[in-house]
Amino acid sequence: MNAPVIAVRNLKNQFGRQVVHENLDLDVRGGEILGVVGGSGTGKSVLMRAILGLRPVQGGTIEVLGETVTGGSEPEALRRRTGVLFQDGALFSSLTVLENVEVPFKAHFPALSSALRRELALMKIRLVGLPDGAAGKMPSELSGGMRKRAGLARALALDPELVFLDEPTAGLDPIGAAAFDSLLQTLQRALGLTVFLITHDLDTLYGICDQVAVIGQRRVLTVGPLEQVAQFDDEWVREYFHGPRGRAAEAAAVAGGS
Amino acid sequence: MSDPPQLIRPDDKGDALVLAGAWRLAQIGRLETALQTVSGPVKAIDARGIDALDAAGALLLLRLLERFELTPDDLLLQDDHQRLIKTLAAAMAEERPGASESTPFWLKVPERLGSTIVESAQHALRLIAFLGLSLQTLAATVFKPGQWRITATVHHMQKTGLDALPLVALLSFLVGAVVAFLGATVLRDFGAELFVVDLTTFAFLREFGVLLTAILLAGRTASAFTAQIGTMKSREEIDAIRTLGLDPIVLLVLPRLIALLIMLPLLSVVATLSGLLGGLAVATLSLGLPVEMYINRVYETATLSHYLTGLSKAPLFALVIALVGCLEGFKVTGTAQSVGERTTSAVVQSISLVIVINAFAAVFFMEMGW
Numbered sequence: 175m176n177a178p179v180i181a182v183r184n185l186k187n188q189f190g191r192q193v194v195h196e197n198l199d200l201d202v203r204g205g206e207i208l209g210v211v212g213g214s215g216t217g218k219s220v221l222m223r224a225i226l227g228l229r230p231v232q233g234g235t236i237e238v239l240g241e242t243v244t245g246g247s248e249p250e251a252l253r254r255r256t257g258v259l260f261q262d263g264a265l266f267s268s269l270t271v272l273e274n275v276e277v278p279f280k281a282h283f284p285a286l287s288s289a290l291r292r293e294l295a296l297m298k299i300r301l302v303g304l305p306d307g308a309a310g311k312m313p314s315e316l317s318g319g320m321r322k323r324a325g326l327a328r329a330l331a332l333d334p335e336l337v338f339l340d341e342p343t344a345g346l347d348p349i350g351a352a353a354f355d356s357l358l359q360t361l362q363r364a365l366g367l368t369v370f371l372i373t374h375d376l377d378t379l380y381g382i383c384d385q386v387a388v389i390g391q392r393r394v395l396t397v398g399p400l401e402q403v404a405q406f407d408d409e410w411v412r413e414y415f416h417g418p419r420g421r422a423a424e425a426a427a428v429a430g431g432s
Numbered sequence: 433m434s435d436p437p438q439l440i441r442p443d444d445k446g447d448a449l450v451l452a453g454a455w456r457l458a459q460i461g462r463l464e465t466a467l468q469t470v471s472g473p474v475k476a477i478d479a480r481g482i483d484a485l486d487a488a489g490a491l492l493l494l495r496l497l498e499r500f501e502l503t504p505d506d507l508l509l510q511d512d513h514q515r516l517i518k519t520l521a522a523a524m525a526e527e528r529p530g531a532s533e534s535t536p537f538w539l540k541v542p543e544r545l546g547s548t549i550v551e552s553a554q555h556a557l558r559l560i561a562f563l564g565l566s567l568q569t570l571a572a573t574v575f576k577p578g579q580w581r582i583t584a585t586v587h588h589m590q591k592t593g594l595d596a597l598p599l600v601a602l603l604s605f606l607v608g609a610v611v612a613f614l615g616a617t618v619l620r621d622f623g624a625e626l627f628v629v630d631l632t633t634f635a636f637l638r639e640f641g642v643l644l645t646a647i648l649l650a651g652r653t654a655s656a657f658t659a660q661i662g663t664m665k666s667r668e669e670i671d672a673i674r675t676l677g678l679d680p681i682v683l684l685v686l687p688r689l690i691a692l693l694i695m696l697p698l699l700s701v702v703a704t705l706s707g708l709l710g711g712l713a714v715a716t717l718s719l720g721l722p723v724e725m726y727i728n729r730v731y732e733t734a735t736l737s738h739y740l741t742g743l744s745k746a747p748l749f750a751l752v753i754a755l756v757g758c759l760e761g762f763k764v765t766g767t768a769q770s771v772g773e774r775t776t777s778a779v780v781q782s783i784s785l786v787i788v789i790n791a792f793a794a795v796f797f798m799e800m801g802w
Contacts, residue, residue: 267767267769283457283458283460283461285461286460286461287461287464290460290461290464293491294457294487294488294491297487297491297520297523297524298487300523300524301487301519301520301523303523314765314766314767314769314770330487332457333456333457333486333487333488360519361519363515364515364516364518364519364520365486365487365516366512366516
C-alpha cells in the first residue's frame with residue numbers, strides 16, 4: 175500500500191518571468207494524509223493545480239496513480255479516481271446540493287438509474303454530516319462550513335482513491351474546523367483515502383496529518399512526520415512551528431492525545 | 433481492474449447468501465439487477481469473498497440487510513471492509529431532522545404568481561422610499577458645501593457623460609438618417625418630400641433626442657452604477673462606510689444622481705443635433721434637397737415650446753436611471769451571482785420605466801396642446 179500515489183519530479187512552474195517552482199520533487203504514499211504548508215505566495219495552490227493537470231507545467235514530470243499528468247492531454251480516467259475540494263467548495267451555484275453531488279455520477283456513470291444515483295448522492299451527503307434538509311438547498315443558502323461539507327460530498331461522490339483539499343478549514347470557526355478535521359480522519363480511515371491537504375491550520379497538522387511537506391524557496395524544503403519536520407533548520411519552519419501559535423497547537427495536540 | 437466479476441450465489445445448503453468479486457460503483461448497475469432476482473429467505477450474508485468494496489457497493493449491502501431484516505452482525509466481511517460498513521451504517525441510521533418537503537407542481541404556479549406580485553409591490557414601494565430618501569438627503573446637504581462631493585461628481589460626469597458622447601452622437605445620427613429615409617419613402621408617394629424635414633425635426637426635438645439618450649444611458653450607466661455599488665456591498669464596503677460615520681447616500685448616490693442630472697440633458701442636446709444632422713445627410717444626399725433649404729425648413733418648424741417639452745423629460749429620466757441603478761446596487765447580497773442578477777434587473781427596469789414615462793408624457797403634452 176506504500177507505493178507513491180503522486181510522484182512529482184523536477185517540477186518547474188513559471189508565470190511570465192516569475193519562477194514559482196524549480197526542481198521540485200514530492201512523493202505522496204497511498205493511504206496517508208499529507209499536509210502541505212508554506213508561506214503565502216509559495217505556490218501551494220499552483221502545485222495542486224499542476225498535479226491535477228489544471229495548468230501546464232514548464233518542466234518536469236508528474237505521475238498520479240501511475241498515470242502521467244504532464245503529457246498535455248486531459249487525464250480523463252484520473253478524474254474518476256480523484257476528488258477535489260476547492261477553497262470555498264466551488265459548488266455550482268445554480269444547482270441544489272443534491273444535484274451538485276449527482277453531477278459526478280452523471281458525468282462518469284450516465285447509465286446509472288436516477289433513483290440509485292439519488293440514493294448514492296444522499297448517502298454521501300449524510301456521510302459528510304449534513305442534515306437531510308440541506309440536500310434541497312442552494313449553495314448560497316448554506317453556511318461556510320456546510321458549503322465545505324457539501325463540496326467534500328461532491329469530491330467523494332465517486333469513491334476516489336485520492337482526494338485534494340485546498341484549505342478545508344480556512345474560514346471556519348474552531349469548533350467547525352475541529353469537527354471537519356475529525357470527519358476527514360474518519361472518512362480517510364473508512365474509505366482508505368489518500369489525502370493531499372493544503373492548509374495553514376496548525377491544529378489540522380497536529381491533529382490528522384501523517385506527513386507534512388513544507389514548500390519554500392521554490393521547492394519542497396522538507397517532508398516527513400511532523401516531529402521531524404518541525405526540527406528542520408529553516409527560518410520560516412522555525413517561525414511557523416515554534417512561534418506562539420505553533421506552540422499552542424502543539425500543546426493542544428499533546429493534551430488531546432494523552 | 434484485476435478483480436473477477438461480482439458473483440451472487442445462494443448457498444446450496446441453506447439460507448445463507450455468499451457474495452464475491454468486486455462491488456464497486458462501476459459494476460453497480462449489473463449488481464442491482466442481479467440482486468433483484470435473489471429471493472428469500474436469507475438468514476445470513478457471507479461477504480468475505482468480496483475483494484473490492486466502495487461506498488456504492490456498501491450501500492447495496494446495507495440495502496440487502498434491510499430487505500431481509502438482518503442486523504449488521506449477520507453480515508460477514510473482511511476486516512478492512514468492516515470499518516467502511518460501520519461508518520456508512522452509522523451515517524444512514526442517524527435521525528436527521530429537516531428532510532425537505534417539496535411543493536406539488538400544481539401549487540407552484542399560483543405560488544410563483546403570488547410571490548411575483550408581492551415582490552413587485554414591495555419593490556415599487558422601495559423605489560419610492562429610496563427616491564424620498566435621496567431627495568431628502570439632497571435637500572439636507574444642498575446648503576452644506578462641506579458635504580458636497582465635487583471630485584466624485586465630476587468623475588461620474590466624465591464617466592457617464594463625456595465618455596458616452598461619441599456613442600450617443602453616432603447612434604442618434606443613424607436613427608435620424610433612418611427616420612428621414614422612412615419619411616422619404618412614405619412621403620414620396622404624395623410628392624411631399626419636403627416634409628421629411630418636419631418629420632425629423634419634430635421627432636428629435638420632442639421625443640427621440642431625449643428618449644434615445646435615456647435608453648442608451650439606462651443600458652450603459654444604470655448597469656455600471658449597480659455593478660459598482662453592488663461590488664462594494666458584497667465586499668461589505670457599504671457597512672464600512674456606515675461604521676465610519678459616513679452616509680452612503682451622500683457618498684455614493686448623490687454624486688451619481690447629480691452627475692446624471694447635469695449630463696443627461698446635455699447629451700440629449702447633442703443627440704438632437706446629431707439626429708438632425710442625420711436627417712440632413714439623407715435629405716441632401718438622397719433627396720437632393722439643398723442644405724440651406726433644410727436648415728431654413730428646420731427654423732420654420734422648430735419652436736421653443738417643442739424643444740422645451742422634449743427637454744423637460746430629461747431630468748426625470750436622469751432621476752429614474754440613477755435611482756434604479758443605485759437601489760439595485762444596494763440590493764446586492766453577498767454572492768457574485770447576485771451582482772449579475774441585480775445588474776440585469778437594473779437595466780431592464782430603467783429602460784422599461786423610461787419608455788413608460790415617455791409614453792405617459794407624450795399623451796400628457798398632446799392633451800395639453802404644448
